[in-house]
Amino acid sequence: MDYDIIRKSLDIKAGSNMPDYEQAVADFSWRHAKSLLHGFADGKLNIAYEAVERHVKSGCGQKIALRWITKNGDVCDYTYADLSSLSSRFANVLDRLDINKGERVYTLLGRVPELYITALGALKAGCVFCPMFSAFGPEPVQARMKIGGAAVLITTKALYKRKMVSIRAELHELREVLIVDDSESEGSRDFHGLMDATSDQFETVAMDPEDMALLHFTSGTTGMPKGVVHVHEAVVAHNITGRLALDLQPEDIYWCTADPGWVTGTSYGIIAPLTNGVMLIVDEAEFDVARWYKNLSEQGVTVWYTAPTAIRMLMKSGSELPAEHNLSKLRFMASVGEPLNPEAVEWGNEIFGMPFHDNWWQTETGGIMIANYASMDVKPGSMGKPLPGITAGIVEKIDGGVREVSEPLTIGELALKPGWPSMMRAYLDEEARYQKCFVDNWYLTGDLAVRDSDGYFWFVGRDDDVIKSSGHLIGPFEVESALMEHEAVTEVGVIGIPNETAGQIVKAFVALQSGYVPNEDLRLELLGHARKRLGPAVAPKEIVFRKNLPKTRSGKIMRRLLKARELGLPEGDISTLESDEK
């Protein structure tokens, strides 16, 4: 906390959606936040209506909603009216395929227009939208489709071939696969052929606020991925947090760089910008320094929401490239995914004339909970203060319950008072796991943090073994299970180790069955095995061999100890250690 506070000018404060944070907190009510939306009779609503139809009905149909930049750099614009008619067509396609209200519509797609059309069309029709990360391998894909009971999948020819063919027979509930870049072939249908054959008129289904709308997967320390359920009412939070935390204003050109397969890509890559009526920039290509600066300047991006890994890679590439571009339109920059180091906040201030505004939230919270705001002074390295309407606290565990700690700078678990609209409503089919998150009327986040005497929150670490790599949560169990499937492997422990760029990377410690020799060929074989099953985002980047892994009496591998030794930290309590590392 040794960095200078970055102060905000009166002009910037006055021009923002929330000029005075304290006042906004005092005046805030969720009822008022909801009144900013249209809604339907009897308290019903639909996310897609608020994102698209509402703007078309109020005469903004010709405004550009989405500007798609293809890999080749071509630009293709979609107005709000275009999104309305295309999503209606897709809703009609679902109807024609007999996919009913409440059924799960999955995507395995990169940043292509079909993703946005699918998301909005599925919601319009009352179906549940579930995006998957296209860098997942067949096993994570299969687990997520099974748990969620996918009824239909929209994907590309290449992704289908690489990730779906080997698992399709296992997915008994999957009735339809639609391919966006191919005509009808064995076992799948042509997305665009179906779209062209249906009407562009569809009456949005009025949903109960508590009806399921979105399904996002996240990883825990143990067990399989958790299907996090969000409901249509969540749009109240998506909309207001876009307005307050990202300062979205109708004339903004907004670029969210998150992959659509993660919660940020939906909450702030689709819903919040559209409900706030801004123009959304979508770049199909992967991260590339020169291309990103070009996008910022050529597209005249005003609000930019990105991630620490990307910011650190931009930092590494130096200050010459940004100096060559006109970035004068940019007025607000935010970051999410993992804590943004203070050096990066300051670097932003130096290069762009404004800091990156770090914010904090999780798949479970559905929307931004703690943030640095346009009008609020920034303490580099802090996640900021709770959104108006959100009560956050630091709690400590006592006798099966928790107690809030009031002493500033005391480390404890970051917790939130339940009740905001985008709070998860369930872990799909795992009630016990869900209930465990709530203790004494607090939602426990699993993150350790402190609050300073000015009310700013600071991230300290995770309370468990989950790994955060390039902003993505990876459950060690999922990685260990995949490696265990290899015949040479007898034991695996997977941990996250610090990495300058990605925050953490996945490292696997492997013990071999007798008869196998630890050598480079076997290491590469295991790496290939893991990549094939898990995909590049989840597979370990490092694999090392051990004769034996540290275990407890009950045979549980002590990841904590592997990690302490890897990082040269104190080993802590090792009284449960029965069989040590060799």
Add this chain to the structure above:
Amino acid sequence: MSEMEKILTEELYRIAPDIDVAEIDREAELREEFDIDSMDFLNLVMALSKKLKIEMPEADYPDMMTFTKMVEYLEQHSK
């Protein structure tokens, strides 16, 4: 296979051993064909740069986007 193709194939194998170079489209995007993410790509560039003792600045990445383009780039810069 040329010398440079062999070197690139070897380094790619160290990062993505599950992908057979004979089965990829050499004119298509390298990252997609080998299913490698930004981190893997950076590691690949670092390894090649070390092995061939050449500078491979980020500004040149657009010239390394496919297998064929990467081989051309390496051939031009390692002379």
